Amino acid sequence: MSAVREAPAPREGSAHEGDAVPVLEVRDLERHFPASGGTVRAVDGVSLTIGRGEVLGLVGESGSGKSTVGRCVVRLDEPTGGSVALKGTDITHLSRRALRPLRTDMHLVFQDPSSSLDPRMTIGQIVAEPLRLHRLVPRSGLRARVEELLGQVGLRPEHADRHPHELSGGQRQRISLARALSVGPDLLIADEPTSALDVSVQASVLNLLADLQRDRGFGCLFITHDLAAVEFLADRIAVMYLGRIVEEAPTARLFAEPLHPYTQALLSAAPVPDPALQRTRERIVLSGDLPSPLAPPPGCHFHTRCPVAVDRCRTESPALRELPGGRRVACHLAHPDSRLSGEGPSPAHSSPSGGTSQR
Numbered sequence: 001m002s003a004v005r006e007a008p009a010p011r012e013g014s015a016h017e018g019d020a021v022p023v024l025e026v027r028d029l030e031r032h033f034p035a036s037g038g039t040v041r042a043v044d045g046v047s048l049t050i051g052r053g054e055v056l057g058l059v060g061e062s063g064s065g066k067s068t069v070g071r072c073v074v075r076l077d078e079p080t081g082g083s084v085a086l087k088g089t090d091i092t093h094l095s096r097r098a099l100r101p102l103r104t105d106m107h108l109v110f111q112d113p114s115s116s117l118d119p120r121m122t123i124g125q126i127v128a129e130p131l132r133l134h135r136l137v138p139r140s141g142l143r144a145r146v147e148e149l150l151g152q153v154g155l156r157p158e159h160a161d162r163h164p165h166e167l168s169g170g171q172r173q174r175i176s177l178a179r180a181l182s183v184g185p186d187l188l189i190a191d192e193p194t195s196a197l198d199v200s201v202q203a204s205v206l207n208l209l210a211d212l213q214r215d216r217g218f219g220c221l222f223i224t225h226d227l228a229a230v231e232f233l234a235d236r237i238a239v240m241y242l243g244r245i246v247e248e249a250p251t252a253r254l255f256a257e258p259l260h261p262y263t264q265a266l267l268s269a270a271p272v273p274d275p276a277l278q279r280t281r282e283r284i285v286l287s288g289d290l291p292s293p294l295a296p297p298p299g300c301h302f303h304t305r306c307p308v309a310v311d312r313c314r315t316e317s318p319a320l321r322e323l324p325g326g327r328r329v330a331c332h333l334a335h336p337d338s339r340l341s342g343e344g345p346s347p348a349h350s351s352p353s354g355g356t357s358q359r
């Protein structure tokens with residue numbers, strides 16, 4: 001997608017500003033799936049924090065474990081290790097019944113709105129459902145509240161009488177957002193909320209999400225492949241590779257100075273709006289596919305595709321190190337303010353056999 005709005009001003013109350021309890025705190029999260037050939041380590045020790053009113057972008061290749069993190073956070077999937085705390089309450093092992101009152105505090109918006117909207121219900125019923133379930137509005141006030149919510153997502157009152165199939169993809173995603181807003185969540189998990197939409201409507205839905213997030217001040221875990229979208233929306237970005245976070249940094253910092261070779265490759269593939277700048281950009285093309293989470297490479301998971309890997313990377317798993325400026329990186333060789341220094345070829349001159357090539 002193209003840039004759609006000026007970058008939002010830093011939000012008040014974001015984490016690292018001394019705000020009290022984070023809206024989300026995930027510690028050492030694991031989701032391992034038993035499989036015939038062993039164990040799929042879909043999420044393998046992920047820790048992340050989201051402050052009130054803060055947007056954390058979660059990026060990485062398909063299959064890196066992003067959606068599984070989101071599903072574990074809202075307990076649509078059961079973590080096999082670690083913990084999830086919502087506003088300071090550990091919800092990792094809460095029963096369904098004990099979780100119910102907390103369902104107004106967090107909400108998940110899916111990639112494909114069609115799969116989450118019951119085709120037999122009217123839009124009015126769909127938007128009213130959480131209001132009814134959580135008894136947030138008296139029955140007599142439901143219709144007015146639904147129309148108000150529809151207005152807030154750019155739809156008209158008469159949309160309440162239609163069914164999901166009568167709406168466009170963009171309108172259906174607006175309905176998902178209206179449903180999410182209805183409960184006034186402190187945390188929204190948005191899993192690829194625009195990727196199933198036509199490119200022409202992606203920007204408007206993303207703008208809407210950004211405006212709502214800023215007005216309502218909810219924390220947001222924004223899961224996406226779209227680097228332009230995450231740059232636009234997120235305060236901080238965490239990069240996942242094969243079930244682990246390999247780098248995390250404030251958004252501008254990550255784009256200006258990615259430290260992990262995987263982040264560097266990911267960003268080098270993102271289109272730049274300025275064609276002149278685009279021509280000067282070196283594209284780092286990673287060879288090979290993401291290895292299977294059933295048999296992740298030993299040592300650093302990324303070493304099989306890394307252009308600068310050294311022997312140590314093949315045997316020793318790098319810890320996610322804290323760096324100044326709110327950054328974290330899991331690479332033996334990455335240091336802020338200095339180039340990567342491995343034995344391998346530099347990214348600019350490496351060949352496909354060395355793990356990367358340039359275009």
Ligand SMILES: Nc1ncnc2c1ncn2[C@@H]1O[C@H](COP(=O)(O)OP(=O)(O)OP(=O)(O)O)[C@@H](O)[C@H]1O
Nearest residue numbers: 033040042060061062063064065066067068069293
């Ligand atoms: N229920 C499951 N059983 C077994 N393996 C699973 C299950 N759910 C996910 N996985 C595996 O876990 C890994 C991570 O999947 P996940 O969907 O979280 O990745 P992702 O980064 O969100 O990918 P995408 O961007 O394509 O949605 C994949 O290898 C996937 O095949």
